Amino acid sequence: MLLLLPTFLFLSLLPTSALRATETDKSAKQAKPLVLLIRELRNEDGDLVPIREEIRQVLNYFERELRVRFEIRRYPWIRLLNNARNGEGIVFGLSKNRERLAIFHFSEAIYANYVWLVTRSDASFVFNNMQDLRGKTVGVVRGASYGDEFDSLRNVLFQVEEDVSSHGARLKKLLNKRMDVMVFGDRRSQPEQVEQLLIRLLRNETSQVETAIEQSFKVLPKPLLIDDLHFAAMSPQYDAWIQKLNLAILAGRKSGEINRLLLRDK
The missing domain is CATH 3.40.190.10 (Periplasmic binding protein-like II)
Structure with a gap:
C-alpha cells in the first residue's frame, strides 16, 4: 500500500541542496522577468528567424546563474537601440563605439x-x-x-x-x-x-x-x-543587473562554460 506523506514531512526528508534548488526555481518563476533586447533576423519572406540554438543555450546559462527569467523582445537594430535608450531593457550582443559608450553602460565581453x-x-x-x-x-x-x-x-x-x-x-x-x-x-x-x-x-x-x-x-x-559583444543598458537604471551579469560572464569564462556552449554547433 502506497503511503502519502504530508507535504511538510516530505520536504523535510529532502537534502538541503534539493530544497534550495526547489526554492530557487520557484522564486525565479515568480520573479518579474528581466527584459532582454535582441536584434531580429528575418528571412526573405519577412518571417522572423529563430534565435540560433547555441545563443539560446548561452542565454539559458545566464538565466540559471542570475536566477532570473528573460523576457526576450526582438527588434531591428535602430528600433532596438532607441528602445534601449528609453530604458526598455538590456541589450544582448552590442559592440562598443564612441557614440554608444556615451550612452550605455557595458558589461564585460561575452564573446568576440x-x-x-x-x-x-x-x-x-x-x-x-x-x-x-x-x-x-x-x-x-x-x-x-x-x-x-x-x-x-x-x-x-x-x-x-x-x-x-x-x-x-x-x-x-x-x-x-x-x-x-x-x-x-x-x-x-x-x-x-x-x-x-x-x-x-x-x-x-x-x-x-x-x-x-x-x-x-x-x-x-x-x-x-x-569585435567584442556585450550586454548594455542605460545607466544607472540597470547598473545592478550589469554587475550581476559581469560576475556570471567572469565565472563562465573561468569555467569555460560559455565557450563550450558557443562551440556546440561547430
Missing part, C-alpha cells in the same frame, strides 16, 4: 565577433586595411555599427548599401552586383567555417538554393575587425 567581408567569387580582392575598400559599395545591416574607423569612413572612402538583416536577400544583392562586398558578423574565426555557415543559413531561409549560388561567393581571409 568576427566581422567578415563577403565578395563574389569572380570579384574578390586583397583586404589589409580600410583603404582597400576605396570606391567600393559595401553592404551593411541597417542600424549596425562596425567600429569607429569604419563608421567614420562610410560614404566618404566607400559607399554603403543599407539593407535588411536577411542573409539570403543580402547575398542575392551581392550576386546581382548591387554591392561589391557584404559585411557579415559571426563568432567563427576561420573564413572556410563562415562560408559553410552562410550556405546553411541560405538553405534555411530559402527552400530552393542553386549550387551555383553556393559557389559564387567568397569570404575574404582577413576579417574587417574582431
Whole structure:
C-alpha cells in the first residue's frame, strides 16, 4: 500500500541542496522577468528567424546563474537601440563605439565577433586595411555599427548599401552586383567555417538554393575587425543587473562554460 506523506514531512526528508534548488526555481518563476533586447533576423519572406540554438543555450546559462527569467523582445537594430535608450531593457550582443559608450553602460565581453567581408567569387580582392575598400559599395545591416574607423569612413572612402538583416536577400544583392562586398558578423574565426555557415543559413531561409549560388561567393581571409559583444543598458537604471551579469560572464569564462556552449554547433 502506497503511503502519502504530508507535504511538510516530505520536504523535510529532502537534502538541503534539493530544497534550495526547489526554492530557487520557484522564486525565479515568480520573479518579474528581466527584459532582454535582441536584434531580429528575418528571412526573405519577412518571417522572423529563430534565435540560433547555441545563443539560446548561452542565454539559458545566464538565466540559471542570475536566477532570473528573460523576457526576450526582438527588434531591428535602430528600433532596438532607441528602445534601449528609453530604458526598455538590456541589450544582448552590442559592440562598443564612441557614440554608444556615451550612452550605455557595458558589461564585460561575452564573446568576440568576427566581422567578415563577403565578395563574389569572380570579384574578390586583397583586404589589409580600410583603404582597400576605396570606391567600393559595401553592404551593411541597417542600424549596425562596425567600429569607429569604419563608421567614420562610410560614404566618404566607400559607399554603403543599407539593407535588411536577411542573409539570403543580402547575398542575392551581392550576386546581382548591387554591392561589391557584404559585411557579415559571426563568432567563427576561420573564413572556410563562415562560408559553410552562410550556405546553411541560405538553405534555411530559402527552400530552393542553386549550387551555383553556393559557389559564387567568397569570404575574404582577413576579417574587417574582431569585435567584442556585450550586454548594455542605460545607466544607472540597470547598473545592478550589469554587475550581476559581469560576475556570471567572469565565472563562465573561468569555467569555460560559455565557450563550450558557443562551440556546440561547430
